[in-house]
Amino acid sequence: MASRKLDEQQLDDLAVGAAILGTGGGGNPYIGKLRVRELLRQGKDIEIIPLEALGDDDLVVSVGGIGAPVVGIEKLERGDECFQALKAIEQETGKTISALIPAEIGGSNSMEPLITAAQAGIPVVDGDGMGRAFPEIQMMTFFIYGHSPQPAAIADEKGNVVVFRKVQDMYWLERFARTIAVDMGAAAGFADPPMRGDFIKRYAIPETLTQATNLGRCVRLANEENRNPLDAIQTEAGGQLQFRGKITDVRRELKGGFAVGRVKLESLENPNDLAEIDIQNENLILRCNGTVTVSVPDLIIVLNVDSGEPITTEVLRYGMRVAVMAFPCHRLLRTEAALKVVGPKAFGYADVNYQPLAN
Amino acid sequence: MFRIGVDVGGTNTDAVLMEDSKVLESCKTPTTADVMSGVRNALNTVLQSSGVDRGTVDAVMIGTTHFTNAVVQRRHLAQTAAVRLGLPATASLVPMVDWPEDLRDLVGNHYALAHGGHEFDGRKISEIDVDELKRIAGDIAAKGIKAVAISAVFSPVNTEMEQEAKAILEKELPEAHFSLSSDIGRVGLLERENATIMNACLRDLSDSTITAFKEALSEAGLSAAFYLTQNDGTLMSEALARRFPVLTFASGSTNSMRGAAFLSGLKDAVVIDIGGTTTDVGALQKGFPRQAGVAVEIGGVRTNFRMPDVFSIGLGGGSHVLGTASDIQVGPQSVGYRLTEDALIFGGSTLTASDIAIAAGMADFGDASKVSGLPTELIEASVSRMQEMLSVVVERMRLSPEPIPVIVVGGGSILVKDQIGDLPVKRPENHAVANAVGAAIAQISGEIDRVYALTEQTRDNVLNEAKAEAIEKAVEAGAKRDTVEIVDVEDVPLAYLPGNATRVRVKAVGDLDGLS
Numbered sequence: 022m023a024s025r026k027l028d029e030q031q032l033d034d035l036a037v038g039a040a041i042l043g044t045g046g047g048g049n050p051y052i053g054k055l056r057v058r059e060l061l062r063q064g065k066d067i068e069i070i071p072l073e074a075l076g077d078d079d080l081v082v083s084v085g086g087i088g089a090p091v092v093g094i095e096k097l098e099r100g101d102e103c104f105q106a107l108k109a110i111e112q113e114t115g116k117t118i119s120a121l122i123p124a125e126i127g128g129s130n131s132m133e134p135l136i137t138a139a140q141a142g143i144p145v146v147d148g149d150g151m152g153r154a155f156p157e158i159q160m161m162t163f164f165i166y167g168h169s170p171q172p173a174a175i176a177d178e179k180g181n182v183v184v185f186r187k188v189q190d191m192y193w194l195e196r197f198a199r200t201i202a203v204d205m206g207a208a209a210g211f212a213d214p215p216m217r218g219d220f221i222k223r224y225a226i227p228e229t230l231t232q233a234t235n236l237g238r239c240v241r242l243a244n245e246e247n248r249n250p251l252d253a254i255q256t257e258a259g260g261q262l263q264f265r266g267k268i269t270d271v272r273r274e275l276k277g278g279f280a281v282g283r284v285k286l287e288s289l290e291n292p293n294d295l296a297e298i299d300i301q302n303e304n305l306i307l308r309c310n311g312t313v314t315v316s317v318p319d320l321i322i323v324l325n326v327d328s329g330e331p332i333t334t335e336v337l338r339y340g341m342r343v344a345v346m347a348f349p350c351h352r353l354l355r356t357e358a359a360l361k362v363v364g365p366k367a368f369g370y371a372d373v374n375y376q377p378l379a380n
Numbered sequence: 381m382f383r384i385g386v387d388v389g390g391t392n393t394d395a396v397l398m399e400d401s402k403v404l405e406s407c408k409t410p411t412t413a414d415v416m417s418g419v420r421n422a423l424n425t426v427l428q429s430s431g432v433d434r435g436t437v438d439a440v441m442i443g444t445t446h447f448t449n450a451v452v453q454r455r456h457l458a459q460t461a462a463v464r465l466g467l468p469a470t471a472s473l474v475p476m477v478d479w480p481e482d483l484r485d486l487v488g489n490h491y492a493l494a495h496g497g498h499e500f501d502g503r504k505i506s507e508i509d510v511d512e513l514k515r516i517a518g519d520i521a522a523k524g525i526k527a528v529a530i531s532a533v534f535s536p537v538n539t540e541m542e543q544e545a546k547a548i549l550e551k552e553l554p555e556a557h558f559s560l561s562s563d564i565g566r567v568g569l570l571e572r573e574n575a576t577i578m579n580a581c582l583r584d585l586s587d588s589t590i591t592a593f594k595e596a597l598s599e600a601g602l603s604a605a606f607y608l609t610q611n612d613g614t615l616m617s618e619a620l621a622r623r624f625p626v627l628t629f630a631s632g633s634t635n636s637m638r639g640a641a642f643l644s645g646l647k648d649a650v651v652i653d654i655g656g657t658t659t660d661v662g663a664l665q666k667g668f669p670r671q672a673g674v675a676v677e678i679g680g681v682r683t684n685f686r687m688p689d690v691f692s693i694g695l696g697g698g699s700h701v702l703g704t705a706s707d708i709q710v711g712p713q714s715v716g717y718r719l720t721e722d723a724l725i726f727g728g729s730t731l732t733a734s735d736i737a738i739a740a741g742m743a744d745f746g747d748a749s750k751v752s753g754l755p756t757e758l759i760e761a762s763v764s765r766m767q768e769m770l771s772v773v774v775e776r777m778r779l780s781p782e783p784i785p786v787i788v789v790g791g792g793s794i795l796v797k798d799q800i801g802d803l804p805v806k807r808p809e810n811h812a813v814a815n816a817v818g819a820a821i822a823q824i825s826g827e828i829d830r831v832y833a834l835t836e837q838t839r840d841n842v843l844n845e846a847k848a849e850a851i852e853k854a855v856e857a858g859a860k861r862d863t864v865e866i867v868d869v870e871d872v873p874l875a876y877l878p879g880n881a882t883r884v885r886v887k888a889v890g891d892l893d894g895l896s
Contacts (some may be wrong), residue, residue: 091567
């Protein structure tokens with residue numbers, strides 16, 4: 022893979038693909054996409070480089086917004102919050118950061134590194150720390166595989182910057198960062214501790230910016246050319262169609278800050294075929310006729326059966342005609358260490374043994 | 381009590397004259413280019429055929445797509461200045477950033493960012509800078525702009541900053557009118573600001589339109605109170621409608637669904653409104669349209685209005701029917717308003733959905749002999765294709781597997797059989813003018829929106845007090861007391877403010893007195 026410059030068309034495709042890889046959650050990339058688009062229109066360049074382009078000693082940081090999503094749509098950012106947090110890390114370590122990487126490709130967090138990259142004039146690495154969306158910071162491969170929790174930094178629009186110089190582990194980091202983010206008005210920019218190039222090359226989920234862009238493009242082209250987008254996702258983007266059905270029941274409740282629910286489906290082809298999806302912010306378990314066929318960390322994605330557009334969990338409702346598409350997750354999420362954090366049992370499904378989806 | 385409901389649509393202007401809950405007369409007339417003569421014609425038609433004394437009409441309710449169409453068609457929009465309070469936050473995305481370019485150019489793309497705005501918890505992001513606002517006022521005056529839209533971060537929680545900025549700008553710009561985002565929308569800065577700017581650029585049009593509506597009424601010999609319907613299905617007084625034209629957006633589908641509920645006597649149902657080109661399908665829950673959960677675009681601009689969840693497909697009385705029995709296509713192309721010239725039954729040469737309905741014996745108008753030669757297989761295939769199209773949307777709008785009735789309204793309702801899938805179809809009397817009926821029965825609301833200190837009283841007491849006041853307001857505005865219900869309660873605690881403050885919004889809604 023060669024490095025490439027992001028253009029507006031790729032950005033639109035990436036936003037659609039990131040929403041698909043959000044596996045039902047991850048937040049809406051809309052505001053972030055607009056901000057990237059404005060930077061491109063101002064003539065800024067955003068370069069996306071493959072993992073191999075990193076030198077072993079290069080330092081890479083992942084940046085993202087931190088706070089409450091409802092604040093993010095009201096108090097829009099000044100624009101350089103993450104950039105200021107990044108500069109604080111450079112100042113703290115006395116080292117130059119060579120590239121950025123998204124923490125999470127699924128949903129809104131795919132966009133912030135592109136914005137900061139344009140401002141800092143450094144490239145974005147084609148990869149991320151999840152390959153999908155997950156609800157918590159420790160679910161990033163970087164932390165699963167032993168990345169240090171320090172130093173990190175947080176910055177707001179008023180010019181306040183706080184550096185976390187020494188923290189005991191990522192749980193402390195998460196706790197302190199949350200508290201300060203609230204004081205900063207619940208919308209701030211965050212920069213994770215720097216990672217070495219050789220670490221990123223081993224532990225980042227590779228090529229996920231490209232994967233998301235391709236996914237979005239294949240859905241767009243299929244719709245433009247009146248082809249079936251579900252076929253396109255299977256033949257061109259490696260999706261595995263699990264079920265096509267009509268939603269017959271949706272149950273939801275809030276449990277410990279998570280939107281927990283279950284969706285029931287009846288097959289469009291044969292009404293005796295039934296399926297169920299268990300949800301905790303994201304789609305986690307798919308059962309067909311009572312048997313688990315796909316489970317987290319593999320990706321379970323609900324799409325509009327006609328347009329191929331992703332449907333987030335809060336929009337699911339009785340009567341919708343949907344397709345359930347699965348993608349195998351990366352092998353980095355299938356190790357014993359990873360499954361302890363992101364496997365079915367980590368989400369409370371004691372009776373589900375993870376069976377990897379065939380590649 | 382006599383009342384008249386008018387629906388001014390893109391193609392037709394409909395009117396109904398009602399006595400209490402009974403429809404006395406109705407009519408469908410073409411919408412005219414000047415809009416007003418069409419309204420006057422419709423008013424005169426129902427008044428003349430009923431013989432009701434014009435002096436006894438108590439109220440006229442108008443539902444109109446006039447303001448929506450102005451935005452969609454990019455007509456009659458004033459140059460507008462958008463002033464946003466939020467610096468140093470929000471600079472990353474300026475006002476109108478995601479508007480279609482032609483619309484942004486038309487309203488001038490005039491904007492200014494200023495200091496001010498609140499945090500989510502009520503603290504100030506920054507203080508208002510009076511000199512900065514005076515400089516902005518100077519720019520606005522120099523450009524000769526008279527429409528100003530003000531938005532501030534978290535103004536739905538605290539309206540102070542927008543009020544203060546308005547007071548400062550008003551002194552410098554005595555001829556301008558001001559639209560404040562806290563009057564118009566909820567949390568979600570870009571979408572609320574978009575709606576506020578659209579409101580500002582429509583204010584001149586609303587002034588002239590409402591004056592013209594008044595003239596049409598007085599030319600028709602009516603001195604009745606006059607209201608416009610808004611998107612939540614309630615009425616706006618003339619004075620309010622002049623200030624908030626944007627609140628009429630999407631009142632059309634609300635009126636049609638409320639009218640369908642009223643005419644059928646059903647409170648829970650799927651409503652199909654079939655026109656000449658499109659079919660809109662929505663769901664009624666307890667007599668009100670189910671609201672959409674996602675952002676709604678008007679003329680390409682995102683807003684966060686609460687709008688009915690309506691799904692539209694390209695099927696109507698004028699839809700083209702193409703292909704053969706084994707591969708039939710109905711719509712989305714349509715002859716639209718040229719149905720009475722282009723359809724086979726009217727001597728034209730285009731095979732339309734209406735021709736199929738006549739050939740299949742589902743309705744009786746036009747010249748049936750013109751379609752007697754159509755092959756039976758083609759007719760059957762077309763009918764089942766239309767049923768299938770409708771059945772898919774109805775399933776989509778259905779709320780549960782429980783059987784639920786389907787109400788069919790609108791001029792194209794002949795395309796529907798007595799059953800859709802497993803659901804019974806109801807076609808109430810006067811279904812063709814359900815929109816105008818929905819306007820005529822629109823309700824009156826009373827709203828309280830105030831910050832209370834919870835140190836002096838409990839939350840329950842505060843809510844009860846606010847509810848009682850909202851009910852009184854609705855009654856004062858003309859609602860019948862025993863029909864008034866609380867339909868919306870929202871309380872947003874404002875932490876970190878002295879006295880443990882909470883912002884309470886309560887909305888009460890009731891029938892206009894005189895309607896049983």
